[in-house]
Amino acid sequence: MKAVLALEDGTYIEGKAFGAEGQREGEVVFNTSMTGYQEIMTDPSYAGQIVVMTYPLIGNYGFNREDAESTGPKIRGLIIKELCAAPSSWRSEGSLEEYMKEYDIIGIQGVDTRALTRKIREKGTLKGIISTGEQNPETLVKKAKEIDEISDMDLVGEVTCLRPYFYGGSGLNLAVIDMGVKESILRSLAGLGLRVTVFPAHTSPKEILSLEPEGILISNGPGDPKKADYAVKTAKELMECRIPIMGICLGHQILALAVGGDTYKLKFGHRGGNHPVKDVETGRVYITSQNHGFAVREDSLPDSVYVSHINLNDGTVEGMRHKELPVMSVQYHPEASPGPTDSMYLFNQFKEMMGRRKHKCL
Numbered sequence: 552m553k554a555v556l557a558l559e560d561g562t563y564i565e566g567k568a569f570g571a572e573g574q575r576e577g578e579v580v581f582n583t584s585m586t587g588y589q590e591i592m593t594d595p596s597y598a599g600q601i602v603v604m605t606y607p608l609i610g611n612y613g614f615n616r617e618d619a620e621s622t623g624p625k626i627r628g629l630i631i632k633e634l635c636a637a638p639s640s641w642r643s644e645g646s647l648e649e650y651m652k653e654y655d656i657i658g659i660q661g662v663d664t665r666a667l668t669r670k671i672r673e674k675g676t677l678k679g680i681i682s683t684g685e686q687n688p689e690t691l692v693k694k695a696k697e698i699d700e701i702s703d704m705d706l707v708g709e710v711t712c713l714r715p716y717f718y719g720g721s722g723l724n725l726a727v728i729d730m731g732v733k734e735s736i737l738r739s740l741a742g743l744g745l746r747v748t749v750f751p752a753h754t755s756p757k758e759i760l761s762l763e764p765e766g767i768l769i770s771n772g773p774g775d776p777k778k779a780d781y782a783v784k785t786a787k788e789l790m791e792c793r794i795p796i797m798g799i800c801l802g803h804q805i806l807a808l809a810v811g812g813d814t815y816k817l818k819f820g821h822r823g824g825n826h827p828v829k830d831v832e833t834g835r836v837y838i839t840s841q842n843h844g845f846a847v848r849e850d851s852l853p854d855s856v857y858v859s860h861i862n863l864n865d866g867t868v869e870g871m872r873h874k875e876l877p878v879m880s881v882q883y884h885p886e887a888s889p890g891p892t893d894s895m896y897l898f899n900q901f902k903e904m905m906g907r908r909k910h911k912c913l
């Protein structure tokens with residue numbers, strides 16, 4: 552069956568459908584990872600987005616539920632050059648196409664993803680629609696122009712958990728504020744010897760403190776950090792208690808807003824498995840896994856914090872530390888999934904911080 556992609560700038564691309572049938576709209580973003588399509592599709596930070604994979608052959612190792620980052624795919628659609636015709640892996644539970652049909656995700660293949668990515672790099676992220684079957688190009692382009700901006704959507708509300716739950720692990724108590732958390736973050740932290748409990752994004756500081764946590768993690772998640780003003784307020788209150796806090800990706804942006812800094816939307820974001828980041832304290836450069844469309848404005852940060860990590864591609868802020876409070880955050884993904892595991896040391900630093908500090912709100 553035919554599938555088409557229409558973008559808000561008038562671009563209209565024909566390809567071949569795979570996965571579910573119908574029509575889906577979202578912000579079209581590209582990811583340059585060579586593998587990891589399962590983790591990307593199920594990462595809740597992609598809610599509201601249609602993902603273009605720049606690697607030309609996708610689906611090679613089918614699909615398994617073990618590598619999923621959440622209960623199912625969170626992307627709105629998938630754009631690829633070519634779907635692997637004969638997937639094979641001893642861990643596979645079925646083909647990518649079967650999985651997409653099961654979870655009602657639309658895919659389009661046969662797209663010149665290199666040209667499409669160049670367009671997005673040039674013009675910035677574009678809103679778009681993928682649709683199966685015959686369509687009228689003008690109508691679809693017009694519809695693409697009318698799609699809501701990502702900043703106007705409450706995407707965290709779509710992906711956060713409904714009630715608190717105990718994830719696993721034993722040792723120091725860690726409370727995770729679930730803005731759309733990736734399972735591999737929870738797995739990494741429980742594996743380090745922490746007792747991990749997860750709370751919905753809207754949980755009050757009082758309820759979180761009732762767990763008597765030694766540390767708090769504000770997770771990754773979809774959308775514009777400014778839309779999560781309730782979490783910014785919670786972060787501010789928890790920081791005043793001097794509890795060790797770590798922010799990852801959306802969590803990092805929320806902490807930056809909580810200390811009085813500002814965030815902005817990047818032209819086309821950072822999504823891939825090989826972004827070079829320098830740890831300013833040690834001078835070491837790490838290859839990192841990234842997925843974000845917003846960033847912290849460096850010149851907006853107050854004197855109470857310093858930039859701990861910078862992106863060597865474009866000089867943007869990749870990490871932040873508070874000078875007095877036990878607060879650290881990174882814009883990228885220490886848990887990787889997919890991508891290099893170079894940055895796991897950050898979890899150890901946070902665990903140490905949790906063991907050292909005594910806070911005052913309990």
Ligand SMILES: NC(=O)CC[C@H](N)C(=O)O
Binds near residue numbers: 774800845
């Ligand atoms: N992975 C994330 O947490 C992404 C954060 C935020 N939604 C952004 O796009 O910048």
